[in-house]
Amino acid sequence: MTQDIETIAVADLFGPPSPGRERTDARILAAASGIGFMAIRDFPGDEWLTRDKRAQLLNIFALSDAEKAKLLRWNFDRTKKNVYRGWFPLQPTAVSYKEGIDMGPDIAHAQTAGADDTDDPLREPTPLPSEAMLPGWRAAAAHYYLAMEALGNALMRSIARGLGLPETIFDADFDGGISTLRLIRYPLRDANSGVDLSGPEFSIVHKGETRTIIGREHADSGFVTLLAQDGVEGLQAKNLAGDWIDVPPADGTLAVNFGQLLERWTGGRVRATRHRVIAPKTARFSIPFFYEPRVDAEIAPLPLAGAAPFEPFLYGDYLWESATNFVEMSGIKHLREPRRAKAS
Numbered sequence: 001m002t003q004d005i006e007t008i009a010v011a012d013l014f015g016p017p018s019p020g021r022e023r024t025d026a027r028i029l030a031a032a033s034g035i036g037f038m039a040i041r042d043f044p045g046d047e048w049l050t051r052d053k054r055a056q057l058l059n060i061f062a063l064s065d066a067e068k069a070k071l072l073r074w075n076f077d078r079t080k081k082n083v084y085r086g087w088f089p090l091q092p093t094a095v096s097y098k099e100g101i102d103m104g105p106d107i108a109h110a111q112t113a114g115a116d117d118t119d120d121p122l123r124e125p126t127p128l129p130s131e132a133m134l135p136g137w138r139a140a141a142a143h144y145y146l147a148m149e150a151l152g153n154a155l156m157r158s159i160a161r162g163l164g165l166p167e168t169i170f171d172a173d174f175d176g177g178i179s180t181l182r183l184i185r186y187p188l189r190d191a192n193s194g195v196d197l198s199g200p201e202f203s204i205v206h207k208g209e210t211r212t213i214i215g216r217e218h219a220d221s222g223f224v225t226l227l228a229q230d231g232v233e234g235l236q237a238k239n240l241a242g243d244w245i246d247v248p249p250a251d252g253t254l255a256v257n258f259g260q261l262l263e264r265w266t267g268g269r270v271r272a273t274r275h276r277v278i279a280p281k282t283a284r285f286s287i288p289f290f291y292e293p294r295v296d297a298e299i300a301p302l303p304l305a306g307a308a309p310f311e312p313f314l315y316g317d318y319l320w321e322s323a324t325n326f327v328e329m330s331g332i333k334h335l336r337e338p339r340r341a342k343a344s
């Protein structure tokens with residue numbers, strides 16, 4: 001099993017069947033079932049992975065507080081209707097010290113899917129800054145979203161092939177999916193904020209140095225996360241031995257990790273690796289893209305030897321239950337009922 005984080009060139013995933021593609025599939029599955037993290041490069045859309053291109057998206061953090069406040073969601077501003085998409089502000093007493101925005105498929109696709117369930121917060125439109133405030137920003141975000149969707153599809157097909165499943169087995173579930181594009185800023189913590197950061201929840205020792213935690217340890221809940229880091233270190237993954245190892249940023253690459261639902265669906269063949277962010281010396285920005293299926297995709301056991309059977313469920317019901325446990329989604333769980341009653 002692989003213990004280090006490998007960098008894998010994935011261009012062959014976008015071509016016809018070939019020995020090169022088979023080798024790439026095997027490397028991806030080895031990384032997914034080993035440490036559960038990899039860095040990938042060489043794919044359509046990789047032109048986004050430069051400082052200048054990322055800056056087009058991260059420009060949103062230059063908005064005034066008043067403009068950001070217009071994008072807040074309901075748990076941070078009770079006058080707002082959006083509860084799932086939108087802005088989350090810094091929460092100084094939480095372990096995770098970050099602000100940012102969660103954006104849905106409406107930024108890149110006409111809103112047609114799910115028109116029959118307009119009450120579902122998982123399908124709500126994303127509040128966005130006006131074109132006048134940030135000229136060109138919406139188009140950049142839409143382009144990025146589409147590139148990441150195509151990459152997510154290519155990686156899921158690769159994993160399907162690696163597992164010996166039909167390569168298109170996941171396609172229908174992800175067609176009309178509700179992937180989330182998130183932009184994050186972690187500012188430096190103010191040492192005089194009055195929050196006691198000395199406890200083990202808030203700080204760790206890394207290479208002999210005490211470092212504050214700014215992104216709480218977690219595993220992602222879904223399938224595949226495509227993470228662009230903006231040149232600043234801090235991300236760490238827990239390896240199979242239980243040690244924290246750095247996931248260094250590198251231009252031209254994305255860090256890729258996997259979520260708990262894919263782990264469960266694949267009977268543990270793909271690992272949902274725990275990760276966290278420790279404070280660097282400067283502000284940190286990151287851009288995770290969570291590749292996700294349709295709200296009404298039915299998650300049922302895959303034909304995989306050794307995978308434990310489970311009662312099929314709807315992706316949206318699972319997502320709501322898990323996503324609303326994160327601090328930036330706190331206080332909203334009661335706002336959506338499962339669309340399918342649990343089998344008792």
Ligand SMILES: O=C(O)CCC(=O)C(=O)O
Binds near residue numbers: 227285
């Ligand atoms: O900021 C990062 O590098 C990691 C973010 C992350 O793990 C997440 O949003 O799930």
Ligand SMILES: [Fe+2]
Binds near residue numbers: 218219220
């Ligand atoms: Fe994460």
